[in-house]
Amino acid sequence: AQKVTQAQTEISVVEKEDVTLDCVYETRDTTYYLFWYKQPPSGELVFLIRRNSFDEQNEISGRYSWNFQKSTSSFNFTITASQVVDSAVYFCALWYLDSNYQLIWGAGTKLIIKP
Amino acid sequence: DTEVTQTPKHLVMGMTNKKSLKCEQHMGHRAMYWYKQKAKKPPELMFVYSYEKLSINESVPSRFSPECPNSSLLNLHLHALQPEDSALYLCASSQDGGLAGDTDTQYFGPGTRLTVL
Numbered sequence: 058a059q060k061v062t063q064a065q066t067e068i069s070v071v072e073k074e075d076v077t078l079d080c081v082y083e084t085r086d087t088t089y090y091l092f093w094y095k096q097p098p099s100g101e102l103v104f105l106i107r108r109n110s111f112d113e114q115n116e117i118s119g120r121y122s123w124n125f126q127k128s129t130s131s132f133n134f135t136i137t138a139s140q141v142v143d144s145a146v147y148f149c150a151l152w153y154l155d156s157n158y159q160l161i162w163g164a165g166t167k168l169i170i171k172p
Numbered sequence: 173d174t175e176v177t178q179t180p181k182h183l184v185m186g187m188t189n190k191k192s193l194k195c196e197q198h199m200g201h202r203a204m205y206w207y208k209q210k211a212k213k214p215p216e217l218m219f220v221y222s223y224e225k226l227s228i229n230e231s232v233p234s235r236f237s238p239e240c241p242n243s244s245l246l247n248l249h250l251h252a253l254q255p256e257d258s259a260l261y262l263c264a265s266s267q268d269g270g271l272a273g274d275t276d277t278q279y280f281g282p283g284t285r286l287t288v289l
Contacts, residue, residue, distance in 0.1 A: 162214030
């Protein structure tokens, strides 16, 4: 079965702290893609990153970094020096070869950054 | 420019009303999607249009009727909705929806918050 688990329902940290959001996925396919989206209170889902199953290189984009580990089926997301504007719900999602347009979504992690 | 626009931002309607949600993208994408999102849940796929043809209908009730007049526009016609249909309706688009055994990133609009009274 294809599945994405975001075990952290809600995380609350103080501004400037580093925070890691966990994403664990399950798929039997060898070809798949993983995504992270951010959904601020305004509602729009903002694309953050897309990673295919053949590329295990970690990615850094400013204060954001992603750690893809096929051995543990995880695709974790770290925000360094968090800011209040990072407060949002973050979704991890999986696309696999036979999914026919479908993204398999995690339940989301609500991140609260306190000033 | 990764922009998908949706109108209206908010919509309140009665159960006997007919209304439409609109979505537009000018990125040259050939796949467009409607999602429904309830509070504190991930989005649920409703419909997919690929090259202006309906490719997926995820067993959505007939009171929701999608339409794709051209490659840039996507409508969702609403009729005789129920209060449980109240949700955030998100539109998304992608390059071609994964026709080549690959997938493209879906870019989302800001959504329409629908309340059915």
